[in-house]
Amino acid sequence: MKNATQRTTTAVAVASVLALGLAGCVGQGGPNTASGGDGSAQVPAEFCASQNADPTGVADLVKDESITADLKFWGWYNIVPQAVLDDFHEIYPNINVEFTDFNTSDTHTKLATSLAGGSGAPDMSMVQDRDAPRFYDLPLLDLSECLAPYKDTFPEFKWDKITTPAGNQQAVPWEADAGVLVYRTDLFDEYGIDPSSIETWDDYIAAGEKIDEASGGKTKMLMSLPIANDNGIAGHVMSDFNMMLNEQGGQYFNEDGEPALASPEGERALDLIREFREAGITLNDVASGQAEKVAFENDEVATILQQASVSFGLKGSLADMSGKWGVMPLPAFDEGGTRGAIRGGTSLAIPAQSTNPEAAWKFLEFWLLRVDSRWTNYETGGLVENLFLPAAEDPRFTAGDDYFGGQPFLQIVIDSAREAPQFNENIKTNQLESSFKQNVRDFLAGEGDSSSLLETVANETKQAQ
Amino acid sequence: MTTAIRPKRARSRTHKIGYLFIAPFLLVFLVFQLGATIGSFGISLTNWKGASGGQFVGLSNYAALFADADFLSALGHTLVVWIVTVPILSFGALLLAHLLNLRATRAKSLLRTLFFLPVLPPLVVVGVLFLLLLDPVFGLPNIFLQAIGLPAIDLRNDPNVALPVLSVVIIWRWLGYNMTIHLAALQTLPTEVLESAKVDGVNAWQLFWHIVVPMSKPTLIFTAVMSSIGTFNLFDEPYVLFGPEAGPNQAGLMLGTYMFRQGFVFFNLGYASAIAYTVAIIVLIITIIQLRVTRND
Numbered sequence: 096m097k098n099a100t101q102r103t104t105t106a107v108a109v110a111s112v113l114a115l116g117l118a119g120c121v122g123q124g125g126p127n128t129a130s131g132g133d134g135s136a137q138v139p140a141e142f143c144a145s146q147n148a149d150p151t152g153v154a155d156l157v158k159d160e161s162i163t164a165d166l167k168f169w170g171w172y173n174i175v176p177q178a179v180l181d182d183f184h185e186i187y188p189n190i191n192v193e194f195t196d197f198n199t200s201d202t203h204t205k206l207a208t209s210l211a212g213g214s215g216a217p218d219m220s221m222v223q224d225r226d227a228p229r230f231y232d233l234p235l236l237d238l239s240e241c242l243a244p245y246k247d248t249f250p251e252f253k254w255d256k257i258t259t260p261a262g263n264q265q266a267v268p269w270e271a272d273a274g275v276l277v278y279r280t281d282l283f284d285e286y287g288i289d290p291s292s293i294e295t296w297d298d299y300i301a302a303g304e305k306i307d308e309a310s311g312g313k314t315k316m317l318m319s320l321p322i323a324n325d326n327g328i329a330g331h332v333m334s335d336f337n338m339m340l341n342e343q344g345g346q347y348f349n350e351d352g353e354p355a356l357a358s359p360e361g362e363r364a365l366d367l368i369r370e371f372r373e374a375g376i377t378l379n380d381v382a383s384g385q386a387e388k389v390a391f392e393n394d395e396v397a398t399i400l401q402q403a404s405v406s407f408g409l410k411g412s413l414a415d416m417s418g419k420w421g422v423m424p425l426p427a428f429d430e431g432g433t434r435g436a437i438r439g440g441t442s443l444a445i446p447a448q449s450t451n452p453e454a455a456w457k458f459l460e461f462w463l464l465r466v467d468s469r470w471t472n473y474e475t476g477g478l479v480e481n482l483f484l485p486a487a488e489d490p491r492f493t494a495g496d497d498y499f500g501g502q503p504f505l506q507i508v509i510d511s512a513r514e515a516p517q518f519n520e521n522i523k524t525n526q527l528e529s530s531f532k533q534n535v536r537d538f539l540a541g542e543g544d545s546s547s548l549l550e551t552v553a554n555e556t557k558q559a560q
Numbered sequence: 561m562t563t564a565i566r567p568k569r570a571r572s573r574t575h576k577i578g579y580l581f582i583a584p585f586l587l588v589f590l591v592f593q594l595g596a597t598i599g600s601f602g603i604s605l606t607n608w609k610g611a612s613g614g615q616f617v618g619l620s621n622y623a624a625l626f627a628d629a630d631f632l633s634a635l636g637h638t639l640v641v642w643i644v645t646v647p648i649l650s651f652g653a654l655l656l657a658h659l660l661n662l663r664a665t666r667a668k669s670l671l672r673t674l675f676f677l678p679v680l681p682p683l684v685v686v687g688v689l690f691l692l693l694l695d696p697v698f699g700l701p702n703i704f705l706q707a708i709g710l711p712a713i714d715l716r717n718d719p720n721v722a723l724p725v726l727s728v729v730i731i732w733r734w735l736g737y738n739m740t741i742h743l744a745a746l747q748t749l750p751t752e753v754l755e756s757a758k759v760d761g762v763n764a765w766q767l768f769w770h771i772v773v774p775m776s777k778p779t780l781i782f783t784a785v786m787s788s789i790g791t792f793n794l795f796d797e798p799y800v801l802f803g804p805e806a807g808p809n810q811a812g813l814m815l816g817t818y819m820f821r822q823g824f825v826f827f828n829l830g831y832a833s834a835i836a837y838t839v840a841i842i843v844l845i846i847t848i849i850q851l852r853v854t855r856n857d
Contacts, residue, residue, distance in 0.1 A: 200804070204824045229609075229827055322716055322805055380717040382696040389697055522609075525825055533810050560607070560624060560822070560831040 137263045138234060140445070142453035143241035145460065147186070150244050152466040152485035156186045163189040164454035169206065170221035171199045172441075176458075178475040179468045183461050190454045192219075199223060206446070210234055216446035218455040222266055224256035224440040228522040230265060234447035237263035241456055245464055248484050252517050257442045267459045270478035271440030272402030273511035274338040277409070280421040280500055282306065282314060282397045290423055296367055299398075299426045303376030306397050312375075317398050318387070319368070319377035321536050326384035328391065328408040330401040332368055332535055333528055338400070338436035339364035343428055344516040352521050354553035357546065363428060365538070365545035372539055379539075388412055400425070402438050403479045403508040410498055411476075417498045422507050435514025441478075473505075481509045523556055530555040604833035614830060621834035631835065633810065634818040635842075637723060641814070642791040642846075644727045649738050650784040656735065657742035658772050672743070675736030687800025690729050691715070715801060719811035722802060726812060729797050734790070738783045745779040746772070781854050785847050792843045795820060815839050 147156045168176065173194040180192060195217070197205060203226050209215035210233040222230060242264050246254070249268045257266040276293075283290055286309040288302045303316030318329040340346070345360025371377045378395055381387045390396055391413055399405055409420065424434035443463065445455045462468050466489050469480040473492075481487040487509045495501035530552045538548045579586075604621055608614025625631050656675065660668055678686070693699050694713050702712035713721050749772075757771055773780070795816035802812030804825065815835070823832030 200825055204827075207827065322803070322808065324716075380714070382712070382714045382716045383691075385695050385697045522827075529805075529821070529825075532805055536809055560621075560826070560828040 137237040137259070137261075137265055138447040139237045139239070139263075140241050140452060140456065142456065143238075143243075145241075145457070147457075147460065148244050149464070150248055150485075152248065152464060152469075152483060156461075158186055158188075159457075160188055162187060162451070162454050162457065164191070164218075164451035166190065166192045166219065166449075166451065166455055166458060167217035168192050168194045168219045168458075169197060169202050169217045170194070171197060171202055172221070172478075175472045175475055175478075176462050178471050179462050182468065182471065183458060186461065187454075187457055190457060192458055203229065206230075206444075207233065210446055210448070214448065216448040218445065218449040218451065219459060220444055220446065221269075221441050222444045224271065224442060225520045225524045227256060227259075227265065227442070228520060228524075230444065231259045231261075235265045236445040236447055236449070236452055237265065238267060238445065238456070239264040241460070242267065248464065249482060250484070250513050250515075252437065252512075252515060253440070253442075253482060255517055256440055256520070266442035266444040267463050268482065269441050269443055269463055270480070270482055271437050271512060272404050273479060273508050273515060274342075274400070274402055274425050274436040274438060275405070275504075275507055275511055276398055276400055276423050276425050277405055277499075278398040278421050278423065279394070279396075279419055281419050282394060283421075286310060286314070286397075290421060293423070293426055295430060295432070296426045296428060300370065300374050300376060303371070303397075304374055307376055314394055314397050315378040316376040316396075317371065317378070317400055318381055318390070318396055319372055319379045319539065320381060321532065321539060324381065324384045324387045326387065326408060326412050328384075328401075328405065328412055329381070329387055329396070329399055330405075332539065333532055334402065334438050335368055335400055336364050336531070336535075337438045337528075338402075338425065339367060339428075341436040341438070341515055341518045342425060342433050344433070346519050347524060347527055348519045348521050350519070352519075352523075354523075354527060354556045356527070357549035357553045361549045362545040365548065367428075369539060369541075369545070373541075391416070403504075403511075406496070406498065406504060407476050418500050420499050422496075422499050422502050422504050424507055424511055433514055433516065435511040437512060437515040437518060479505075479508055479512065481505050482512055484509075523559060526559040527552060527556040530559070600833045601837060603830050604837050606830040607828075608830045609827050617830070621831050622838065624831070625834060625838055630810070630813065630818060634813045634815045637811075637813055638792060638794070638815045640723050641727050641730065641794070642788060644723075645730050645734075645791060646784055646787045648731050649734050649787040650780050652731075653735055653738035653783060654742045654773065654776055654780060655768065656739045657746055658768055660739070660743060661746045672740070675739055677736065678733045679737045683796035684800055686729065686733060687797050690725070690801060694725065715807065717808050719807065719809045722807045722811035726794075726798055726801060726814075729801070730791070730794070733797075734787065738787065741783060742776060742779050745776055749775050777854060781850065784850055784854075788846050788850065789843055792816075792839055792846075 147159070149156075170176070173196050176192075177194055183190070183192075202221060203223070206216060206220045206222070207229055209217075210230070239262075253268045253271055254264070256271070257264050257268060259265055276299075278290060280290075286306045288305060293299050293302055299316070306314050306316060320329060320331040321333075323331040323333075337347075340356065340360055343360040343363065345358055345364065346355045349355040372379065378390060381390055409416070425436055427434045443459050445452050445459070449455050462472075464483065466483070466486045469483050469486040470489070470491050472478075473480040481489075481492045486492050487505075492505045492509075493503055496504040498504075534548055534551055534555075537543065538545070603614075605616060605618060606614040607617050607621070659665060660671055660675075665671070681689070693701060694715055696702050696712045696714060699712075706712055713725065715721060715725060753771060753775075754767065757767055762770070793816055794814050798806070798812050798814045798817050799820070801807075802817075804821070806813035806817055806821075819832050819835045819839070822828045822835060
């Protein structure tokens with residue numbers, strides 16, 4: 096009996112330790128006190144007077160061998176900054192950059208924990224604009240002074256994204272994904288749709304119904320997906336809603352950070368998404384990236400409502416379809432209404448822990464604030480490289496894109512970005528979208544109405560920790 | 561007198577040397593595991609979000625958990641998977657081991673190897689493998705299902721298949737592993753008992769149920785407890801299979817993935833620590849119950 100008890104006690108002790116190993120998972124990397132982290136206001140940068148500061152983005156640069164540094168760079172899409180490294184070394188031969196790839200969420204996690212813990216942060220890191228609020232109280236360098244000469248080189252909304260409530264600029268602007276409508280020129284021709292006739296969402300639905308009928312139900316206007324597919328060609332309902340809300344000037348959150356999506360704009364966007372399904376113009380719930388690719392190849396989908404980065408998805412997965420696609424601005428909600436929208440975007444921060452912040456700034460300046468670098472990026476598979484406005488005027492960027500039948504893809508993208516109304520993000524954006532995604536499926540199936548769904552999402556977001 | 565003291569000295573020296581040997585592990589364990597675990601409890605009493613400025617909030621994280629629909633659904637899903645998989649992973653594995661242990665069974669080594677193989681690939685590889693298997697376009701099971709007129713298994717859009725698929729993946733992976741543990745134990749059982757039972761005319765089922773099972777109680781408890789802890793710790797498989805969204809309507813949300821989401825997507829580190837501790841306590845209770853139920857009277 097005693098033995099049995101001893102055995103039980105031992106087993107329970109072992110089990111507790113094993114089970115608590117999981118409790119140990121979470122606490123690691125955090126400080127031992129609740130106050131944690133540095134928490135000081137961001138450290139102002141003091142090395143901005145640069146002989147190579149150049150708001151035109153095209154001036155000749157002066158070679159500078161005086162700075163020697165080994166920089167660490169974290170991000171999830173490092174082929175883009177890596178592509179300019181050789182050109183960078185022409186000017187700054189003694190600054191080396193070592194790139195480490197993490198996925199998006201790991202990058203933010205590691206950056207936040209290393210900033211809060213006071214060690215281990217890199218010299219530069221990508222930060223998604225929607226995650227920027229997480230870093231407001233963490234020690235990143237305030238780059239306001241460095242960026243001052245460049246204030247006219249980005250659309251207004253992008254400055255908003257990188258500016259903290261205290262007015263510090265905590266990152267250098269890189270990209271923002273502007274919404275566009277990509278369509279199959281050959282299918283439009285075949286079924287007699289004139290792309291210039293699609294100015295509003297009503298026109299879009301009418302065209303979709305015409306294609307559906309003329310193709311005997313084979314070709315649908317767009318895919319309707321509650322969850323993103325893994326190759327990221329077609330958009331998903333979450334990003335459709337985000338862009339449609341932004342297009343109307345609607346918001347996830349008001350100025351006080353309270354959920355504000357339960358609004359006439361939110362209802363209109365959501366009702367439109369369901370109307371697509373009810374009108375029978377959608378290919379619904381495609382089950383994988385592979386199935387998605389097959390659907391495109393079989394001419395089952397005529398348009399893609401997506402962010403600008405769709406061009407890389409298309410050129411990568413559907414290279415054979417070059418010349419069959421065209422591009423136009425998003426349709427508007429009302430005749431003559433706004434046709435621009437933004438979803439997402441990324442900027443580059445310099446942690447106060449950086450061993451050589453001046454060298455880090457030199458690299459970011461060279462990479463993000465030079466027209467040539469932006470072009471190198473675009474050719475590498477970068478994102479909306481012409482968000483840097485001097486690049487938007489450059490003939491390479493205004494030229495036609497062969498994949499899109501010679502249409503000026505990047506021109507339409509930058510117009511969308513410039514037209515997009517300002518959009519608030521805050522620390523609860525991820526919670527809001529998580530709640531939306533888990534409630535939207537039943538709504539798409541015809542249950543409930545948009546106003547109660549949006550109320551539910553707003554309440555869940557409010558209550559979320 | 562002196563002779564009585566000498567062994568004691570020797571023993572204490574041995575003790576010291578023993579500590580020296582375990583020191584490297586012990587130091588790492590104390591700092592990085594036990595220290596972090598205790599620290600995590602402190603964090604669970606705050607609303608710390610990974611930046612500065614967490615405040616002490618007492619037990620309110622724990623109170624919030626039981627009003628949190630997502631936590632309750634993750635708990636429900638985890639319990640379902642636990643109820644489905646643990647009996648198979650302990651009892652089923654024993655039955656399999658017993659069959660492999662029978663004299664009549666041929667090609668034992670080959671079968672043992674085949675059953676054990678699924679443990680070898682990394683968890684993420686296993687998840688991706690099943691994703692490819694269940695692809696609606698080229699996944700073999702789905703091609704077969706559609707050929708006989710059944711709908712394909714659609715992980716991305718059908719909430720009803722999430723937990724069955726996850727359970728199958730877990731059983732596929734761990735059954736052979738637990739079987740190996742049972743087999744090792746069975747091979748140490750006194751063969752006379754089994755032989756004399758056969759002479760007495762016991763049939764195969766009686767032999768298993770009345771002799772093998774009682775004799776294998778310690779390994780049954782061990783595999784049940786370890787599998788239970790494993791289920792409550794599940795992260796890799798559901799994360800790879802269902803992605804960060806946890807599948808349609810979050811049908812694949814497990815305690816492990818929910819804790820990750822709260823901690824590392826929403827950055828609610830205080831709240832995530834509270835989840836971790838709650839899960840640990842649940843596992844502890846389940847373990848105690850398992851030990852009580854199976855205790856020798």
